[in-house]
Amino acid sequence: MSEFYAVILADNYDNQFNHLTNTLPKSLFPFVDDLIIEHQINWLSKNEIDQIIILYRNEKIAEYFNNRKRLGRKTQNIQLINILDSKSSGDALRELYSHGIIQQDFLLLFGDVITNISLKDVINKYHDQRKEDKMNILLMVAHQGTQQYEEERFLYVLESDDKLFQLIDLQQKQIKFNKKHITLTKGMPCKYVIRSNLIESGIYICNRDVLKSFQENFMWAEIKEDFIKYMTTTSDIQEEKIHLYIAPKIQVSQRIFHPQSFHNACLKYLSRFFFPYCPQQQYYVDFFKYFAGRVDQKAKISDQCFIGQNTDVKPKVTITKSIIGKNCKLGIGCEIINSILWDNIEIDDNVIIKDCIVASGCKIKNSIQSQIVTMENQKNVKQLSNFQKYDDNTFQSEDSDEESDSHELHQKKPKENDDQGLKEDMIDIVAKCQTVSQVRQAIINVDTIKVNSNIAFENIVIAFMAAFLDTIQPDIDSLKNAYALWEEFIVRFVSETEVLCYIKSIETFCRQNQQYHLNQFLQLSYKHQILSEQVILNYQNQMAAVEDDQFAKEFTQSSQQFKEYLENIIAEQEQQQTQDEQGDGEYEYEYVYE
Amino acid sequence: MNTQKAQPRLYSSKESLLALKAHLSAKNAKLPKSPTIEDYITYIKKLSIRLKQGPLDFWIPNVYRRVIQVIRLMSSEDGFVQNKDKEKNFKALGLTIQRSSSRSKTTIETGAETGSNAIQQYVILPAIDQVLEEMEAHSDDINTFASTHFFTNEVLLVYEYSTTVLNFLLSAKKTRNFEIIVLESETENLGKQFATDLGKHQLNVTLTPFTNAYAIMQRVNKILLGVDAILKNGGLLMHPGTYAICVLAKQFAVPVIVLSGAHKLTPKYAFDQTTFNELVSPLKINPNSTIEQMSIGITFDYVPPEYISLYITNQGQYTPQSIYQLFSDFYNVKDEDI
Numbered sequence: 067m068s069e070f071y072a073v074i075l076a077d078n079y080d081n082q083f084n085h086l087t088n089t090l091p092k093s094l095f096p097f098v099d100d101l102i103i104e105h106q107i108n109w110l111s112k113n114e115i116d117q118i119i120i121l122y123r124n125e126k127i128a129e130y131f132n133n134r135k136r137l138g139r140k141t142q143n144i145q146l147i148n149i150l151d152s153k154s155s156g157d158a159l160r161e162l163y164s165h166g167i168i169q170q171d172f173l174l175l176f177g178d179v180i181t182n183i184s185l186k187d188v189i190n191k192y193h194d195q196r197k198e199d200k201m202n203i204l205l206m207v208a209h210q211g212t213q214q215y216e217e218e219r220f221l222y223v224l225e226s227d228d229k230l231f232q233l234i235d236l237q238q239k240q241i242k243f244n245k246k247h248i249t250l251t252k253g254m255p256c257k258y259v260i261r262s263n264l265i266e267s268g269i270y271i272c273n274r275d276v277l278k279s280f281q282e283n284f285m286w287a288e289i290k291e292d293f294i295k296y297m298t299t300t301s302d303i304q305e306e307k308i309h310l311y312i313a314p315k316i317q318v319s320q321r322i323f324h325p326q327s328f329h330n331a332c333l334k335y336l337s338r339f340f341f342p343y344c345p346q347q348q349y350y351v352d353f354f355k356y357f358a359g360r361v362d363q364k365a366k367i368s369d370q371c372f373i374g375q376n377t378d379v380k381p382k383v384t385i386t387k388s389i390i391g392k393n394c395k396l397g398i399g400c401e402i403i404n405s406i407l408w409d410n411i412e413i414d415d416n417v418i419i420k421d422c423i424v425a426s427g428c429k430i431k432n433s434i435q436s437q438i439v440t441m442e443n444q445k446n447v448k449q450l451s452n453f454q455k456y457d458d459n460t461f462q463s464e465d466s467d468e469e470s471d472s473h474e475l476h477q478k479k480p481k482e483n484d485d486q487g488l489k490e491d492m493i494d495i496v497a498k499c500q501t502v503s504q505v506r507q508a509i510i511n512v513d514t515i516k517v518n519s520n521i522a523f524e525n526i527v528i529a530f531m532a533a534f535l536d537t538i539q540p541d542i543d544s545l546k547n548a549y550a551l552w553e554e555f556i557v558r559f560v561s562e563t564e565v566l567c568y569i570k571s572i573e574t575f576c577r578q579n580q581q582y583h584l585n586q587f588l589q590l591s592y593k594h595q596i597l598s599e600q601v602i603l604n605y606q607n608q609m610a611a612v613e614d615d616q617f618a619k620e621f622t623q624s625s626q627q628f629k630e631y632l633e634n635i636i637a638e639q640e641q642q643q644t645q646d647e648q649g650d651g652e653y654e655y656e657y658v659y660e
Numbered sequence: 661m662n663t664q665k666a667q668p669r670l671y672s673s674k675e676s677l678l679a680l681k682a683h684l685s686a687k688n689a690k691l692p693k694s695p696t697i698e699d700y701i702t703y704i705k706k707l708s709i710r711l712k713q714g715p716l717d718f719w720i721p722n723v724y725r726r727v728i729q730v731i732r733l734m735s736s737e738d739g740f741v742q743n744k745d746k747e748k749n750f751k752a753l754g755l756t757i758q759r760s761s762s763r764s765k766t767t768i769e770t771g772a773e774t775g776s777n778a779i780q781q782y783v784i785l786p787a788i789d790q791v792l793e794e795m796e797a798h799s800d801d802i803n804t805f806a807s808t809h810f811f812t813n814e815v816l817l818v819y820e821y822s823t824t825v826l827n828f829l830l831s832a833k834k835t836r837n838f839e840i841i842v843l844e845s846e847t848e849n850l851g852k853q854f855a856t857d858l859g860k861h862q863l864n865v866t867l868t869p870f871t872n873a874y875a876i877m878q879r880v881n882k883i884l885l886g887v888d889a890i891l892k893n894g895g896l897l898m899h900p901g902t903y904a905i906c907v908l909a910k911q912f913a914v915p916v917i918v919l920s921g922a923h924k925l926t927p928k929y930a931f932d933q934t935t936f937n938e939l940v941s942p943l944k945i946n947p948n949s950t951i952e953q954m955s956i957g958i959t960f961d962y963v964p965p966e967y968i969s970l971y972i973t974n975q976g977q978y979t980p981q982s983i984y985q986l987f988s989d990f991y992n993v994k995d996e997d998i
Contacts, residue, residue: 182941210947315947333951341941347715353939353956370951 070189071168072115076103076177077123079154082324085438086425091124092322093177096408096426098335098372098389099345099358102322103127104136105180109343111142113185118144119167121158154287156280163277171196171273174289179268180331181319182340183207188311192271201305203276204297206230207269209313213262214330217323222261222310230308231258232298233290244299264312266290267319275306325423325438329406332389336370345372359392374409391426489529491515496533505555512559527564530555531571540581545590553594565601577617585625592632599632673923676711676720677792680727683707684784697735700784701728705998716938716959718889718897718926723791725995726923730787732992794974798921799827801974806919809970812836814881817914819843820899821850822886824919829884830861839864841880845901846870847945847957870901877908883916889926889936890918892987894965894980897926897936900958906967915969922973927987927996930962937962 076093093103149158195202213219221234232244286292320331337354338344349356354370359377366384374392384401391408397415405419408426418433425440495508538548560568576584591597606629612618708724844851855867889897909916930936938959945955965980
């Protein structure tokens with residue numbers, strides 16, 4: 067076995083993980099506690115195969131292996147071969163043949179296979195069959211199970227002694243059996259057996275002749291579609307045979323085609339289906355929960371979850387069937403459902419993440435669903451402001467991303483009736499509240515209204531301001547009281563995206579009623595930390611640039627002092643940052659009312 | 661990731677002893693230049709840690725502990741004390757031995773140091789041989805001890821495959837008749853094999869599934885069990901399902917008798933089912949498991965000492981409450997950490 071090479075095709079040629087594989091090849095995806103390729107190398111070394119050849123297309127694999135230091139008694143001899151200009155796995159195999167390293171037999175492994183199949187019997191069977199007939203060149207390894215994904219749906223037509231007669235793709239429209247007549251003898255079973263409970267595992271044991279035939283037929287791109295199909299359809303002419311090794315029921319494997327199978331493979335790994343390749347025993351908490359990080363007692367974590375090292379799980383966090391990597395920071399009140407989070411991720415408070423894959427280093431501020439988030443597209447990803455908690459429809463369809471897009475578009479434009487009803491509700495709420503605790507109750511009420519009727523923040527702010535501005539009187543004290551009372555409410559619902567409509571509503575109100583001064587509103591908003599300096603300055607500059615507007619001119623004149631004050635503050639803040647912040651400055655400003 | 665070996669139990673107990681011999685006589689054995697007994701003992705301890713298949717592998721450390729204990733006993737008897745003066749005498753002794761042996765053309769395989777040869781030849785290798793003899797002959801001693809406990813026309817219950825029990829039954833058949841009921845386990849398929857092996861020797865054997873245990877228990881006179889590990893508090897670790905049988909036996913007041921060789925004594929304590937246990941793949945229990953409907957499979961069952969009536973080993977017969985005495989004779993307290 068020391069001459070036996072293992073060849074790993076460490077890249078994929080399809081676009082299932084479209085965002086992620088732009089930067090990171092599939093073999094370097096983190097799979098629960100380690101990278102996929104490390105799992106494969108571990109599996110190979112446990113089966114006593116030490117010579118590994120990795121065919122890679124992305125430079126990151128070369129970088130990774132140059133910096134790789136693993137402790138262990140056995141060191142594997144890993145060679146890297148670059149297949150940069152290959153567009154299919156056929157090209158990769160031709161490149162491998164041209165290097166001439168492989169003399170005899172080798173094991174071919176796809177880069178996305180997680181398995182616990184024991185190779186001892188497989189290799190023995192291969193050698194036995196080679197002794198029988200030199201024309202047995204390929205041994206496919208399959209395991210038993212129910213075919214779950216589209217890519218797994220094949221019919222395996224086998225002759226005696228597990229020789230593969232035909233591989234029928236069930237995704238095609240017409241299925242044709244290669245044999246026109248079958249003779250049956252009484253008392254004997256039929257020579258051909260059709261099995262649909264086998265799943266190909268992505269492991270092949272091949273002879274050098276396989277590489278030769280790829281070299282001869284340079285149009286061949288895939289192993290299954292071209293090579294195996296050719297071998298099986300032309301079996302009258304060809305003498306080369308392909309056999310199948312069916313693993314016993316306890317040995318399984320899982321290929322990672324797309325996000326659903328990725329999640330499925332992770333859950334299987336956690337549930338110890340790939341015994342003895344399991345997460346470490348020291349992290350084991352309960353049945354199929356593995357905590358390598360710190361978990362608070364008040365967090366709710368379901369079965370089949372993995373929490374990586376150095377990850378703090380704060381109270382009131384709910385995690386359901388998810389895998390969380392190292393060094394993640396989860397805010398209070400998060401919910402993470404059916405998702406895979408990689409390393410170094412920050413999640414804000416009260417964020418719901420459902421059915422997503424989040425790559426390393428991202429920061430999530432709003433709830434997301436059915437997305438793949440990477441560093442590049444984390445700002446562009448559709449972050450839901452109106453998140454539906456019980457939205458199971460999007461997960462059942464095939465192109466789930468597209469479905470959820472159209473689903474949300476419909477709901478972003480609320481209907482007129484809702485708007486009217488919302489305004490009435492707001493007026494009721496505002497009228498009732500006299501104390502701060504009642505205001506807090508009002509916050510909860512408005513939250514429930516928002517979630518139930520799926521209203522945007524904007525509409526709430528507009529409706530609220532309309533009701534709020536109705537209640538106040540033109541004098542200063544009532545303004546101050548009103549702001550002090552509603553401070554929490556306004557802070558809760560006016561965030562960065564809503565400040566503009568907030569200011570706009572105040573502006574329209576002031577234009578209509580000349581007794582109120584926009585300047586006072588802005589100062590009070592600044593005092594209660596509803597608006598920041600920059601926002602106010604931007605608005606003031608904007609107003610200063612407006613022509614032909616009496617109101618705007620008056621406003622700029624009256625707010626000159628306030629503007630200078632804000633500019634001073636910003637300048638001092640910058641100074642402080644450069645000086646490393648000595649002392650906290652709280653500035654008292656005397657409000658100038660006109 | 662798990663770093664244990666994928667194939668468990670690569671070495672049986674005998675093979676581990678032979679492996680020890682091979683390691684000691686290898687040319688690149690990492691022993692200091694003039695090794696003392698202590699050096700050998702640390703070497704053996706390190707080797708056991710290296711060869712161990714995982715935290716649940718008890719057999720290799722047990723055997724090595726016994727070897728170390730025998731070495732200590734033999735060295736204290738023959739007066740091989742670790743002093744520097746005595747070593748010199750030793751070396752002289754070794755020289756004469758080497759000269760005499762070179763004349764008789766026997767080859768000494770380890771290096772050129774004569775002191776190491778002497779200790780090895782007179783202490784270590786005989787110790788290993790003694791332990792090997794004990795192990796190979798354990799069946800006969802067990803059979804003699806155990807045959808006093810069984811009478812004619814008894815119904816004995818046996819669970820899954822156990823070579824010790826098989827040897828005993830075959831030897832006891834010569835003097836009396838009895839009936840055997842073999843209980844099949846739910847996860848392994850060795851019960852059938854056991855029944856056929858017994859049936860070849862014209863024994864009266866009945867094979868029943870595990871769910872029948874309650875129904876037949878009132879008919880049974882005694883239960884005979886083999887064992888995977890005997891713990892220091894008197895409990896035992898065995899194939900999953902044993903605990904259920906022992907609980908049933910206690911309810912029906914059927915005595916449970918355990919036959920084992922003394923190399924299965926493990927100086928560890930367990931207090932519940934999960935102390936020495938590992939979850940295995942759900943497919944082992946139910947081949948149709950999916951993620952949503954899973955079975956939970958475990959490696960061992962722990963049976964507390966109150967369910968067992970008697971331990972019969974090749975060193976003697978003990979109750980679970982008193983088997984700790986055997987541990988202090990058999991092993992040394994210093995060696996319990998390997």
